[in-house]
Amino acid sequence: MEVKTSKFGQRMSELTGVRAIMKDIIETLKSAEGKSFLNFSAGNPVVIPQVDELWRKITTELVNSKDFSNVVGRYGASKGYEPFIEAVLKDYNNRFNLNLTEKNILVSPGSQMLYFVAANTFGGYTSEGEIRHLTLPITPEYTGYGGVSLHKECIKGFKPLIEIFEKDHEFKYRLDRDNLTIDKNTGCIFTSRPCNPTGNIMSLEEVNFLVEKASANSIPIFFDSAYAAPYPALNFTEMLPVFGGNVAHCVTLSKAGLPGERVGFVLADENIIKPLEAFQTNACLHSSRMGQAMATLAINSGELQEICLTAVKPFYMERMIAMQEAAKKFLPNTIPWFLHRGEGSIFAWIWLRDLPISDWDLYNKLKEHQVIVVPGSTFFPGIQDKSWKHQYECIRLSLTVDKPEIDQGIKIIGKVLSECYS
Ligand SMILES: Cc1ncc(COP(=O)(O)O)c(C=O)c1O
Numbered sequence: 350m351e352v353k354t355s356k357f358g359q360r361m362s363e364l365t366g367v368r369a370i371m372k373d374i375i376e377t378l379k380s381a382e383g384k385s386f387l388n389f390s391a392g393n394p395v396v397i398p399q400v401d402e403l404w405r406k407i408t409t410e411l412v413n414s415k416d417f418s419n420v421v422g423r424y425g426a427s428k429g430y431e432p433f434i435e436a437v438l439k440d441y442n443n444r445f446n447l448n449l450t451e452k453n454i455l456v457s458p459g460s461q462m463l464y465f466v467a468a469n470t471f472g473g474y475t476s477e478g479e480i481r482h483l484t485l486p487i488t489p490e491y492t493g494y495g496g497v498s499l500h501k502e503c504i505k506g507f508k509p510l511i512e513i514f515e516k517d518h519e520f521k522y523r524l525d526r527d528n529l530t531i532d533k534n535t536g537c538i539f540t541s542r543p544c545n546p547t548g549n550i551m552s553l554e555e556v557n558f559l560v561e562k563a564s565a566n567s568i569p570i571f572f573d574s575a576y577a578a579p580y581p582a583l584n585f586t587e588m589l590p591v592f593g594g595n596v597a598h599c600v601t602l603s604k605a606g607l608p609g610e611r612v613g614f615v616l617a618d619e620n621i622i623k624p625l626e627a628f629q630t631n632a633c634l635h636s637s638r639m640g641q642a643m644a645t646l647a648i649n650s651g652e653l654q655e656i657c658l659t660a661v662k663p664f665y666m667e668r669m670i671a672m673q674e675a676a677k678k679f680l681p682n683t684i685p686w687f688l689h690r691g692e693g694s695i696f697a698w699i700w701l702r703d704l705p706i707s708d709w710d711l712y713n714k715l716k717e718h719q720v721i722v723v724p725g726s727t728f729f730p731g732i733q734d735k736s737w738k739h740q741y742e743c744i745r746l747s748l749t750v751d752k753p754e755i756d757q758g759i760k761i762i763g764k765v766l767s768e769c770y771s
Contacts, residue, residue, distance in 0.1 A: 357499050366492030366727045367392065370712075374721055387758040388721045389746040393608065394695060399660040400606035403653070407646045411639075420642040427630040429456025429614065433641035436648040437614060444579060447592055452619040455626050458636040460575060460601035460613035461493055464539065466628045467571055467597070467615075468497040468504075472536035481536025486529055486559055487522050487551065488729050489698070489743070491541045491573060495730030503536070506731030511700075511739070513687065518676065520687040520700060522547060524555040531562040538563055541573035543584055543693025546728045546745040548669070550588045550692040563595045569621045571597045576694045580648075581605040582657040584693040585666050597621050602644055604695065605657055610640025665695050668748040668755065672697045675759035684770050697746045698725070704742045705769055711744065714769070720761045722746055 354362060364372065374390050411417055420430070428434065433456060438449050457463040472483040483498050488506030498504050507529050509522035522544075531538065538559060543550050556572075563570040576583035577590060581604040592598055597617035602610070613636075615625065629635075647653035669691040676699070680686045685702035704711065708724035715722055725743025732740060750758065 360499055360501060361496075363496065365496035366730065367723060368492075368496070370723060370727055377716055377721065384719055386719045386721050387750065387754050387761070389750055389758055390721045390723050391747045391749045393749070394604050394606075395664070395749045397606070397660050397664055400656055403647060403656050404606050404643065407643050407652075410646060411642055416642065420638045425635055425638055427635045428626055429454065429636060430638045430641035430645070433645045433648075436645045437616075440579065440648055440654070441616060445590065445592060449592075449616055453616055453622060455615050455622050455629065456636045456641060457613045457615065457629060458633060459603060459608075459611040460573065460599050460615075461497075462611075462629070462633070463599055463613055463615055463625070464494060464571070464573070465497045466625050466632065467537060467569070468494075468539075469499050470624050470628050471569055472498055472503045473500055474503075480534055482534055483731070484531060484535050484538045485731055486531075486538060486540055487524055487544070487549070488732050489522075489544075489547055489725065489740075490539070490728060490730060491545045491575075492728050492730065494539055504731035505530075505733070506729060508732065508734070508737060508739075518680070518682075518687055519690055521690045522549050524551065524558065526558060529562075531559075531566055531568070533566065535566060535568050537568055538570040539573060540571070541575060542588070543576040545575065545694050546696050546723075546725070547689045547698040548585075548691045548694045548696060549689060550584060550586060553589055553591075556591055560591060560594065560596060567595070569595050569597050569617065571599055571615075573599050575599075575601050576604060578657075579654045580657050581661045582654075583662060583665055583695060585662075585669060586692045588693070592616065594618070595621075602640070605653060605661060607640055607644065610643065611637055612640040612644055665748050668750070668752070669697065671752040671755045672746065672748065672759070675756050679756070679760040679763040681763055681767050684766050686766065695748045697748060698743060699746065700725075700739070700743050701766065702742060707741045708744060709741075711765070711769065714765055715762065718761050718765055720758050720765075722762070 434451050434454055441447055442449055468483045472481050482503050482505040485506040487509045510525045512521045512523055597615050599615045601613040676688050687700045689698040708726050712724040723745040726740050729740040
């Protein structure tokens with residue numbers, strides 16, 4: 350049957366960012382015919398045994414409790430499951446010395462939904478027809494932002510400055526304050542901290558600069574804390590979060606073992622929360638209550654915070670170290686490769702300066718050698734300057750692969766790069 354879709358229907362049917370490449374990866378893996386691939390493309394977190402154990406124990410507790418029928422058998426408040434809200438507010442208020450109330454929180458079915466709702470609540474076109482951008486101050490950024498605005502042209506990514514530590518084969522993205530535009534045509538700002546795909550943690554100075562700019566223009570700034578503390582605590586260096594004023598602090602439990610349950614929340618001023626809550630209610634009533642009820646028990650007992658520090662963080666930190674060691678050992682010194690400083694997240698990001706072929710050609714070449722990576726150009730949503738070559742010179746490697754495979758994969762990448770640069 351042929352169906353006609355609306356303009357928004359067409360826009361939302363587009364495969365953006367990594368989703369566009371996942372189809373190819375899945376087909377490659379399916380048609381592998383006995384070949385085994387070293388797959389560095391996964392975005393799905395690893396099921397860590399201790400974390401799995403915790404959620405199993407808690408689920409059993411919940412299923413056997415008198416609350417269970419109420420949790421799964423009834424609709425709830427659009428803002429979120431009340432005991433979950435209480436647990437989160439208590440934890441955040443104690444931990445960060447805040448005075449948040451239930452007016453300052455909205456629970457969402459995963460944080461992706463939250464970004465969709467925020468991008469179209471604060472970004473898009475005003476009733477007078479003026480454009481309001483969804484601004485990404487340091488791009489490369491989370492590929493999922495590329496699909497959240499109903500108006501593609503509203504997404505505006507800004508190039509970063511690149512600080513190079515030449516001798517160490519390392520680099521770090523910095524905010525390019527001089528070339529960043531935040532003005533009356535900015536609707537909202539999104540930034541992931543720690544960043545997927547780069548592992549960058551924006552400095553507090555950079556954060557404060559952005560918050561001031563946002564505040565001066567009366568726009569909300571969304572700090573995507575998908576990898577931050579307390580859950581999942583995937584920051585490998587110290588980082589202080591910011592709250593209050595125009596800041597919307599967004600959290601998800603997806604990297605703390607619950608991606609399938611779709612639990613996220615945002616903490617912000619009630620004037621930011623109110624329109625988001627109304628929009629979300631129109632779209633989906635409320636988030637699933639089972640995941641929220643599970644998380645309530647794990648947060649109230651302190652077990653979630655504990656397991657993130659004792660199991661989740663060390664798991665990925667060890668792999669980041671393994672990746673750094675493998676890169677030093679197996680990537681040729683003569684090639685201008687640079688690993689982004691591994692400050693957090695579940696990914697490593699490599700920049701191949703002056704790469705003689707495109708990131709996609711490299712992806713295809715590596716596939717021939719049974720190594721799958723993600724071409725970096727899928728992580729530059731909203732970048733206007735398509736001739737900026739840096740965006741075609743990077744690859745993302747997932748830290749979900751274990752150490753022997755990291756060594757094996759990086760060795761192969763080193764060989765393929767030697768051929769490319771020679
Ligand atoms: C930086 C970042 N933000 C948001 C998301 C979306 O997560 P979820 O919708 O599962 O909360 C992801 C998922 O990988 C992510 O890496």
